[in-house]
Each structure stands twice: as structure tokens, then as C-alpha cells.
Amino acid sequence: MQNIIDQYTSEIKAFTAAKAEELESFRIKFLGTKGIIKDLFEQFKTVSSDEKRTFGKVLNQFKQLAEARYEEVKEGLGSATADTKSDIDLTLPGDGLEVGSRHPLSLVRNEIIDIFKRLGFVVAEGPEIEDDWHNFSALNFPEEHPARDMQDTFFIRKGDKEQGDIALRTHTSSVQVRMMENGKPPFRAIMPGRVYRNEAISARAHCFFHQVEGLYVDENVSFSDLKQTLYHFVQELYGEGTKVRFRPSYFPFTEPSAEMDISCTICKGSGCNMCKYSGWVEILGCGMVDPNVLENCGIDSKKYTGFAFGMGMERIANLKYVIRDLRLFSENDVRFLKQFQTEII
Incomplete structure (x- = not known):
């Protein structure tokens, strides 16, 4: 040693x-x-x-x-x-960091939430995997309604009458049902979230997209309240001077029901391929909550009334940013996303 x-x-x-x-x-x-x-x-x-x-x-x-x-x-x-590093010129400018940006759907979602918050609406959320009751039955969908068909809905489990079906939610209306079941009026809320439908992916459709739905339930709520709320929303989002029109329609969970159009934000009503040369673009569906829906959720339809509406965030973003292909929202193409760097808030 x-x-x-x-x-x-x-x-x-x-x-x-x-x-x-x-x-x-x-x-x-x-x-x-x-x-x-x-x-x-x-x-x-x-x-x-x-x-x-x-x-x-x-x-x-x-x-x-x-x-x-x-x-x-x-x-x-x-x-x-x-000592070898002492020759480095510390006065030289450094390499800049590339600025990121928020996704256009996030920008639209935040703006919509901000507008309705100023009207007293709160934000509510719910699960994306739903049972038949909250997704269909409580909303007054009859058993034979086409939306229950496998071609439109992503079913996770097809159950019997006792168990019920389990599926990816097809709309955020299920959040409205949960809110009404677990609380007492008045309700004033919007429900943003992702929804799923079994559709072929194209420039105009996708198997998943995003919705914002709204609900207002209280005593003496009228269709006039619905119209004024949505008119204010459009003016805030697209600017004063945007024209609005309501057309009669049908939805199982509202009565009466309507679809709301606005003057095309791209051609200003003169006609283009976005509005199919009509000058108008449909942006949402709405109506007064059907009394059956209120009763299904344990609310006295003789005392309370309400309105509901729903819109696709992709459609709102299309009109706001002139985006003609829905697939761009989910492909994460950096060239596309970089266009929204000036929209950081």
C-alpha cells in the first residue's frame, strides 16, 4: 500500500x-x-x-x-x-425571443365571455362524456329524433332503457340541464366547450368543434329579452351597424325557436361566397326554453320562463378573421397561428 x-x-x-x-x-x-x-x-x-x-x-x-x-x-x-471569454463584447444586442400568440378560437372565446360577463352572465362547464338523459332526453329529444342516430353521435356505450346510452356530448346544452337540476332560478350563464359529432371532416365541417351556449331563466323572461341580449352581443363583437334578423326555426328544447343571421362582415351585405351571395350569415340558434325542459329539471314552468341560445365558435372566428377552412383551427400550422401574434392580450 x-x-x-x-x-x-x-x-x-x-x-x-x-x-x-x-x-x-x-x-x-x-x-x-x-x-x-x-x-x-x-x-x-x-x-x-x-x-x-x-x-x-x-x-x-x-x-x-x-x-x-x-x-x-x-x-x-x-x-x-x-479569461478567454473576456473578449466577448457585452454591448452587442442579444438574440430576440420569438413572440408567441394565442389561438384564434381562444381569442374569440375570451371575447365572447367578456361581453356576456358585462351582462351578468357567469361561465359554467360540464363533462364532455354524457349520459342520454343530460344530452338528449331532458332536452325534449324524442326517441326517434335523428340526432340520436349513430351517424350523428359518437356513442361510447349503447345501453338499454334502464342503463341509457353514454356518448360524447353533441352540444353544451347538457351543461344547462345540470345547472337547472342542481340549483334554483334565476340562472344567467354561458357554457363554452368542445362538442363532438360524427361528421366527415372537410373545410366546412369537423368531427369536433366548439360551442358557446347561453341560458337565462327567471320570472317574466320574454323573447324580447332574448332579442335585445343577442343584438347587444353582435354589436359588441362585430361593431355597430351590423344588421340582425331572426328567422323562425325548430329545436326540440325551445319553443318558439329562431335562427339569427347577421349582415355578412366580409362583403358588408353586398354578396360573396362566404354568405352565398345573400348578404346574410347565420351565426346561432335560439329560442324560449320549452316548458317540458324546465319541468324535466324540476323547475315550475308556470312561474319561470327562460331563453337559450347556442353558437359555434368556429363560425364566429370565420367571420371575424375571414378563415375559410375549419381544419386550420386544429392542424397547428405555425404559419397560420403566427398571423395572430398581434392579437396577444
Whole structure:
């Protein structure tokens, strides 16, 4: 053991390093878990009791010598590295960081929420996987309604009458049902979220998209309240002067029902391919909540009335940013997303 210590002592004292790799090799050789000093300590266990005190002192001095030399060379190497960097011109401008942007659907969603919050609406959310009751039955969908067909709905489980079906929600109206079941009027809320329908993907349709639905239930709520609320929303979103019209329609969960059109924001009503040269674009469906829906949720339809509406966020974004292909919203094409860098809020 003494011969080994004598052999490497001179090597340690003479050690120098010009590169960090050389210093690391020295550390591994002498101070590593499989290095010379570790091996010497293992051999020290076999030394007789009479010699342990003498050899222990020598071994500790050898270890301290290696550690001190390692730190000394390391410090000198660090100083040399710092000197080589002293020529760097710190006054030069740095490399700029590329600015990100929010997704156009996020921008539209935030703007819609902000408009309705100023009218006293709160935001409500619910599960994307729903049972038949909340997605269909409570909303007055009859058993034979086309929306229940496999061609329109992504069913997770087809159950019997007792179990019921489980499916990906086809609209956020299910959140309205949950809200009315678990609370008491008045309700004034909007429900933004993702929905799913079994449709072929194209420039005008997708198997998933985003909706914002609204609900207002209280005493003496009228269709006039619905019209004024939506008229205010359109003026805030698309600017004053945007024209609005209501057309009679049908939805199982509202009566009377209507679809709302606005004057085309692209051609300003003169006619283009976006509005099919009519000057008008349909943006949402709405109506007075059907009394059956209120009763299904445990609300007295003779005391309370309400209105509901629903719109697709993609359609709103299409008109606001002149985006003609729905697939762009979900393809994460950086070239497309970069166009919204100025929209950071």
C-alpha cells in the first residue's frame, strides 16, 4: 500500500490540465467510486490493528493531497476559461425571443365571455362524456329524433332503457340541464366547450368543434329579452351597424325557436361566397326554453320562463378573421397561428 501511495504522490503533485476533460479524468482516476483512493481504503480493511493507525494517517494525507490538487487545478482552469471569454463584447444586442400568440378560437372565446360577463352572465362547464338523459332526453329529444342516430353521435356505450346510452356530448346544452337540476332560478350563464359529432371532416365541417351556449331563466323572461341580449352581443363583437334578423326555426328544447343571421362582415351585405351571395350569415340558434325542459329539471314552468341560445365558435372566428377552412383551427400550422401574434392580450 505504501508503495502505491509513493508511486502516485509525485503524479498528483505534477498534475496540470488544459481542458475540462483532463481534469475529469484525474477525478475519476483518483477520487471516483472505482478510483485508486477508494481501492486503497478497501485494502486498508485488511491491515493489522497495530498498523492501522500509521497507515490510516498516511492514507488520509494522500486523499487530502489528491482533493486539494483537484480543486487547485479546477480553479485555475475556470480562471483560464473566464479569461478567454473576456473578449466577448457585452454591448452587442442579444438574440430576440420569438413572440408567441394565442389561438384564434381562444381569442374569440375570451371575447365572447367578456361581453356576456358585462351582462351578468357567469361561465359554467360540464363533462364532455354524457349520459342520454343530460344530452338528449331532458332536452325534449324524442326517441326517434335523428340526432340520436349513430351517424350523428359518437356513442361510447349503447345501453338499454334502464342503463341509457353514454356518448360524447353533441352540444353544451347538457351543461344547462345540470345547472337547472342542481340549483334554483334565476340562472344567467354561458357554457363554452368542445362538442363532438360524427361528421366527415372537410373545410366546412369537423368531427369536433366548439360551442358557446347561453341560458337565462327567471320570472317574466320574454323573447324580447332574448332579442335585445343577442343584438347587444353582435354589436359588441362585430361593431355597430351590423344588421340582425331572426328567422323562425325548430329545436326540440325551445319553443318558439329562431335562427339569427347577421349582415355578412366580409362583403358588408353586398354578396360573396362566404354568405352565398345573400348578404346574410347565420351565426346561432335560439329560442324560449320549452316548458317540458324546465319541468324535466324540476323547475315550475308556470312561474319561470327562460331563453337559450347556442353558437359555434368556429363560425364566429370565420367571420371575424375571414378563415375559410375549419381544419386550420386544429392542424397547428405555425404559419397560420403566427398571423395572430398581434392579437396577444
